[in-house]
Amino acid sequence: MNKYLKEFLHRGLMFGGFGPIILGIVYWILSVAVEGFSLSGGQVCLGIVSIYLLAFVQAGASVFNQIEEWGIGKSLLVHFLTLFVAYSGCYLLNTWIPFEPMVLLIFAAIFIAVYFTVWLTVYFIVRATRNKLNHQLK
Amino acid sequence: MKCKIIIDPSREEEILVYAQKTSPLTEAIERLAREEESTWIGYGKESIVPLDPKEVLCFSVEGNKVYAHLEKERLWMKCRLYQLEERLPEEFIKINQSCIANCKKIARFEVSISGALRVVFRNGYSDYVSRRQLKFVKERFGIL
Numbered sequence: 351m352n353k354y355l356k357e358f359l360h361r362g363l364m365f366g367g368f369g370p371i372i373l374g375i376v377y378w379i380l381s382v383a384v385e386g387f388s389l390s391g392g393q394v395c396l397g398i399v400s401i402y403l404l405a406f407v408q409a410g411a412s413v414f415n416q417i418e419e420w421g422i423g424k425s426l427l428v429h430f431l432t433l434f435v436a437y438s439g440c441y442l443l444n445t446w447i448p449f450e451p452m453v454l455l456i457f458a459a460i461f462i463a464v465y466f467t468v469w470l471t472v473y474f475i476v477r478a479t480r481n482k483l484n485h486q487l488k
Numbered sequence: 489m490k491c492k493i494i495i496d497p498s499r500e501e502e503i504l505v506y507a508q509k510t511s512p513l514t515e516a517i518e519r520l521a522r523e524e525e526s527t528w529i530g531y532g533k534e535s536i537v538p539l540d541p542k543e544v545l546c547f548s549v550e551g552n553k554v555y556a557h558l559e560k561e562r563l564w565m566k567c568r569l570y571q572l573e574e575r576l577p578e579e580f581i582k583i584n585q586s587c588i589a590n591c592k593k594i595a596r597f598e599v600s601i602s603g604a605l606r607v608v609f610r611n612g613y614s615d616y617v618s619r620r621q622l623k624f625v626k627e628r629f630g631i632l
Contacts (some may be wrong), residue, residue, distance in 0.1 A: 413601030
């Protein structure tokens with residue numbers, strides 16, 4: 351088996367379980383905050399399964415950034431598209447957003463903004479650490 | 489005394505002696521075992537090389553085997569990474585679950601696109617610093 355595919359599955363299996371835990375917390379908050387909040391068994395089941403798969407893909411996709419044969423552009427694009435398809439699919443499947451062009455457009459805009467904000471924040475924090483460490487090496 | 493040596497490449501090497509009391513023989517076995525432990529031996533394709541740990545850039549695990557990375561070659565070590573960790577001098581630091589780096593042989597640090605910190609050694613070999621070990625690496629270099 352390709353070592354990256356193996357690593358994808360390994361990471362997915364390790365962290366996939368965190369998705370349903372977070373979903374459970376969100377459901378609990380909603381039940382406390384929203385009067386009359388209730389879900390059918392089917393909705394809960396769909397939520398748990400889809401969030402598990404979402405967390406699985408999210409964790410596994412981090413391996414794309416370590417494929418040395420890929421350049422920065424390809425790695426980022428594949429990582430971004432994988433997460434976008436997984437998130438939008440999960441949101442639509444659970445009817446957390448309606449299947450309407452304008453809503454999908456707004457969802458995509460928010461997703462892009464959040465994705466690159468997080469990426470840039472992490473990148474610049476680690477870059478600052480790198481600069482300090484390289485300074486100490488001299 | 490009965491003597492039995494089992495050659496099994498899949499087993500971790502150990503010497504086990506049953507004796508009713510210590511004797512010159514058990515003491516000699518102990519001494520030999522200690523000498524063997526304090527010697528650093530690396531195995532190449534066709535060579536067995538005594539190692540000076542200070543010349544090693546890093547020790548890494550690849551496919552269940554531990555390798556010592558030198559400037560120009562990579563040697564197989566017949567021991568586990570945790571066993572090395574206990575015996576290595578203080579310039580070595582664990583940078584992730586499968587790599588122990590020699591701080592004095594690091595060429596530079598780099599940032600990967602995933603936001604992970606990478607260590608590049610003097611021979612060009614590189615490995616990443618895990619989030620768990622980042623704190624200890626920062627401490628070692630005095631930036632925490």
